[in-house]
Amino acid sequence: MAVTEQQLQTLKDRARRIRIDILKMLTDCGSGHTGGSLSAADIATALYFYKMKYDPRKPGWKERDNFILSKGHAAPLLYTVLAQAGYFEHAELCTLRKIGSRLQGHPDSKCLPGVEISTGSLGQGLSVANGLALAHKLDKAPNRVYALLGDGELQEGQIWEAAMTAAHYKLDNLCALVDNNGLQIDGPVAKVMGVEPITDKWRAFGWEVLDVDGHDMEKIVTALDKAETIKGKPTMIVCRTVKGKGSKCFEGKVEFHGTTPTKEELATAMKELEEGVCK
């Protein structure tokens, strides 16, 4: 079932609104992770507004698909997506990291509905995703599990233990995605500790690997559709992205990993996003 042109347009517009919300909440808060939230905005949009099955009124609904944000520092992205999907009031977004808020700097599953697991320590999410996927298999349930990883995060050894496990148990109900934005905290991933060739590595570990432009909505949703048809092995979608995607102010800038926009940068970014300067 191919995605229609109109669906694509709606999704792209959704991603744009998600970026706007992320930037507003981060500017208002003054601390948090900008670059890695923006780079994965199209991926998260495709998951929550095209592919995944869930019911925001029933966060614990048994038949839902699970989303694991293994790169937990992209919490602003997760919160925005959950709010726009209807898990909680949109207005609550402006409480990020503030006193008494449910929007912890890193997602806390005990506080906020829709957050499947608490993350923030890198490298752990894929193993939990494996456990969820195994459980769905044992229960003969059709639920699917999605996990979003960072490219720097791939340096954690546990990722590769999890990679082995998913292939060994033929977890074809599991689809992982890498936000391959080329940057981590201390600089370019290739300079700090190279992880390439990413696609070959996952293929060698027994995964089906798809390589897409992580800002091309049509490519992302097509890959997600394809992943569902792969039998007998898990799928990894390597998404080529730009860290800070959405405004020239942040794109490809390593310092925006953990810093937030100034008011001026926000204004510039809003203009670009509203006028669609950045696709």
Next chain:
Amino acid sequence: MRTTFVNCLIDRAKIDNRIFVITPDMGFSVLEKFKEQFPQRFLNVGIAEQNAIGVAAGLALSGKIVYVYSIIPFVTMRCFEQVRIDLAYMNTNVRLVGVGAGLAYGPAGATHHAIEDIAIMRALPNMTVCCPGDPVEVRALINQSFAHKGPIYFRLNKNGETCIHDDSARIEIGKAITVKEGKDIALITTSNMLEQGLHWVKEWSLQGKQAALISMPTVKPIDTDAILQLINRNIPIITLEEHNMIGGLGSAVAEVIADAGKAVVFKRIAIQDVYSHLVGSQQLLRSKLGLDRRPI
């Protein structure tokens, strides 16, 4: 504290080519100066803490003195068994330097808090556990670490802390520091609670109570003699720490009291064995967790 740490290391590295720094991708805005001056003695091993510990041990076995720097949970808990075998068991000259003591990473959430680190590090044979309370303690302890044999864990708060001691203070690994004498109460603090301890002592004095303030920057080996002296003077002892109730400073002092076999009034102020699900600053979380409530 972390600026003090880096500056001490740079000064020493100029005259001591054994000094080596490793970070698992946490150098941004902290380690650049070291890296620029000593590119051959700086490694970023990627976001791979377990690997970092093994590499550090290998370097230490070849004569280097290696400082591994990251946020506390990542440099102690993520790689705990590597620390146990490669550092503690083999007694190598590696120093774990963790930033974000207790609730210092406040609104980042509990994944980034460190409330069990003293307990687990203290449980390792050969491991020395240093929890400096101000930048002056950081400088003294880091400077002594260059000659120390065996692994050390340094628990740093973050940056911009007030100096409590002046430069004349005698600060030694393994020794308590009497910041203020007093005969009515003895308050023992460790790590980032020193400043609050000082406030409490001032408040007590306004109420006519003379409280002694003792800073305990080394939780292991604990200064047994200093605690025994307090026990023998039979004054109430209070411990104060931004750490879980189990296994930290309070536990270490309680062990000394129990072994002494003498009765003394004793109270531990620490986190009541819970994770914080609250969002807020370090100060707010302290208050919600009852760490800022001064006993009367």
